Amino acid sequence: xxxxxxxxxxxxxxxxxxxxxxxxxxxxxxxxxxxxxxxxxxxxxxxxxxxxxxxxxxxxxxxxxxxxxxxxxxxxxxxxxxxxxxxxxxxxxxxxxxxxxxxxxxxxxxxxxxxxxxxxxxxxxxxxxxxxxxxxxxxxxxxxxxxxxxxxxxxxxxxxxxxxxxxxxxxxxxxxxxxxxxxxxxxxxxxxxxxxxxxxxxxxxxxxxxxxxxxxxxxxxxxxxxxxxxxxxxxxxxxxxxxxxxxxxxxxxxxxxxxxxxxxxxxxxxxxxxxxxxxxxxxxxxxxxxxxxxxxxxxxxxxxxxxxxxxxxxxxxxxxxxxxxxxxxxxxxxxxxxxxxxxxxxxxxxxxxxxxxxxxxxxxxxxxxxxxxxxxxxxxxxxxxxxxxxxxxxxx
Numbered sequence: 001x002x003x004x005x006x007x008x009x010x011x012x013x014x015x016x017x018x019x020x021x022x023x024x025x026x027x028x029x030x031x032x033x034x035x036x037x038x039x040x041x042x043x044x045x046x047x048x049x050x051x052x053x054x055x056x057x058x059x060x061x062x063x064x065x066x067x068x069x070x071x072x073x074x075x076x077x078x079x080x081x082x083x084x085x086x087x088x089x090x091x092x093x094x095x096x097x098x099x100x101x102x103x104x105x106x107x108x109x110x111x112x113x114x115x116x117x118x119x120x121x122x123x124x125x126x127x128x129x130x131x132x133x134x135x136x137x138x139x140x141x142x143x144x145x146x147x148x149x150x151x152x153x154x155x156x157x158x159x160x161x162x163x164x165x166x167x168x169x170x171x172x173x174x175x176x177x178x179x180x181x182x183x184x185x186x187x188x189x190x191x192x193x194x195x196x197x198x199x200x201x202x203x204x205x206x207x208x209x210x211x212x213x214x215x216x217x218x219x220x221x222x223x224x225x226x227x228x229x230x231x232x233x234x235x236x237x238x239x240x241x242x243x244x245x246x247x248x249x250x251x252x253x254x255x256x257x258x259x260x261x262x263x264x265x266x267x268x269x270x271x272x273x274x275x276x277x278x279x280x281x282x283x284x285x286x287x288x289x290x291x292x293x294x295x296x297x298x299x300x301x302x303x304x305x306x307x308x309x310x311x312x313x314x315x316x317x318x319x320x321x322x323x324x325x326x327x328x329x330x331x332x333x334x335x336x337x338x339x340x341x342x343x344x345x346x347x348x349x350x351x352x353x354x355x356x357x358x359x360x361x362x363x364x365x366x367x368x369x370x371x372x373x374x375x376x377x378x379x380x381x382x383x384x385x386x387x388x389x390x391x392x393x394x395x396x
Contacts, residue, residue, distance in 0.1 A: 004391075005064045005136030006372045011055030014373050019064055019132075022140035024077055027130035028116075033079040036144040038071030041088065041394055042165040042366075043134045045375050045387040047195055047263075048301055052126055053376055056265065056308045059126035066135030066389075067093035067123040068168040070151075070161065074138075082145045088157050089148040090167040090348070091141055092340035095121030095131050098146030109337030114142070120337055135372060137391045149344050156352065161395050162359035162366065163351045165388050166200065171347050171358050173299045173338040174200025174261070178208055180334035181257040181297035185209035188250060190258040190289060192282045194222035194233075196362040196386040197299060198261035202231050203361045205259075207350060214249060216242065218267055218274040225384035229361050237274040243289050256294055258286040263300030264309075264317070277310045280319040287326045295332040302335070362386040366396040 005019040022037050043066050052059040069091040073083050083089070095115075096108035102119065103111050114121035115129030124133015132139060141147055149167065151157040157164055178201050183189050187210045191202045194217035205213045215226040218237040227233050234245040243253035260282050268278040269285065286296050302317060309315040326333065350356045363385040367375050375387035390396040 003138045008063045033077035035077050035142040036073045037075040039074045040071045040391050042070045043389045044068035057126045058305050064133040065124045066133035069134035070165050080144050088151045088154050093122050093169045097143050106342050108339045108341050162364045166358045167344045170196050170200045172340040172343040175204035175343050176338040177201045177259040177297035177299035178204040181259050182295040183208045186211045188255040189213045190255045191215045193261035194226045199362045201259045201261050207356050219382045222384045236269045239270045242285050254291045258290050258296050260298045260300040264302045279314050280321050284322045292329045298335045366390050
């Protein structure tokens with residue numbers, strides 16, 4: 001069978017190209033029977049993909065992109081016992097074996113076996129084990145019984161596919177950020193970043209019972225969208241310091257907890273600063289506004305190698321963080337890739353029972369596979385949208 005996918009061709013360039021139809025084998029060519037082949041129903045463009053396309057990682061030319069996948073099982077290996085042909089499934093972006101110590105302890109973001117180079121695997125991502133990405137018509141998923149979340153009632157799932165497509169990454173990631181920040185009933189929460197993950201974190205904080213959720217960004221269009229979704233906002237392109245903008249909203253310059261949904265390509269604050277990269281800005285600002293003994297969730301991506309960094313230290317992921325301030329305030333920090341499987345079943349239920357309208361909150365816009373390069377361009381320009389690719393035109 002034929003297959004097509006979104007292929008990274010160098011800084012700022014992606015194209016739709018013919019790619020290999022998936023085989024029942026791992027990236028090292030070993031035959032496997034624990035996998036399934038999916039007909040991709042939906043696959044999303046993620047801000048993490050943009051880091052690679054901007055040339056800010058060591059991603060290799062020719063990489064098939066895409067780690068946010070929902071699909072239909074069309075072929076399965078002989079070791080797959082709990083899935084059937086025709087099942088509609090959500091794919092956690094983490095590739096995980098289910099057998100190692102990390103997986104058994106629910107740390108599926110740092111599986112010890114699926115990537116020879118380091119702990120943790122992902123589809124279509126640099127240094128994550130060379131698993132082929134899912135911005136394509138068909139894709140292989142290994143360890144299928146462990147990795148895949150079956151979506152019950154196919155018809156109802158397809159009615160909510162614009163929401164359920166967010167289960168593969170951004171909704172669990174935003175939720176993980178809120179949970180690890182300690183969000184609970186009555187909390188005051190600051191979310192740094194009004195992109196899709198930031199908005200997912202904001203929606204998650206609301207689901208968890210936060211009294212007030214404040215979203216900060218330098219992009220006025222994204223801030224306007226966040227405001228329209230019922231969140232409070234602070235404009236970090238203004239010269240008024242963050243703590244003063246928070247005080248104007250809350251009557252005090254601190255919040256109970258915060259989430260960094262920006263990561264290593266952060267920009268400075270203020271009229272001048274917003275135009276220049278300052279990779280430690282977000283973390284330092286969060287330590288400044290989170291109360292003593294508060295928590296900071298950090299789902300925003302930080303890398304060990306950044307060829308486009310502003311200085312030599314940042315090229316190796318070394319940032320000028322005011323760790324002494326965090327220490328003095330007894331802050332807790334939680335970093336790392338989200339263990340999607342820890343949350344996706346509960347979040348699926350929240351979607352199916354209308355407890356969270358994530359597609360509306362993050363601005364889902366459905367496009368065809370051939371429109372993916374345009375989607376990358378618009379997303380990079382900062383539009384308040386979450387681009388969802390429908391490769392087979394099943395719901396668009």
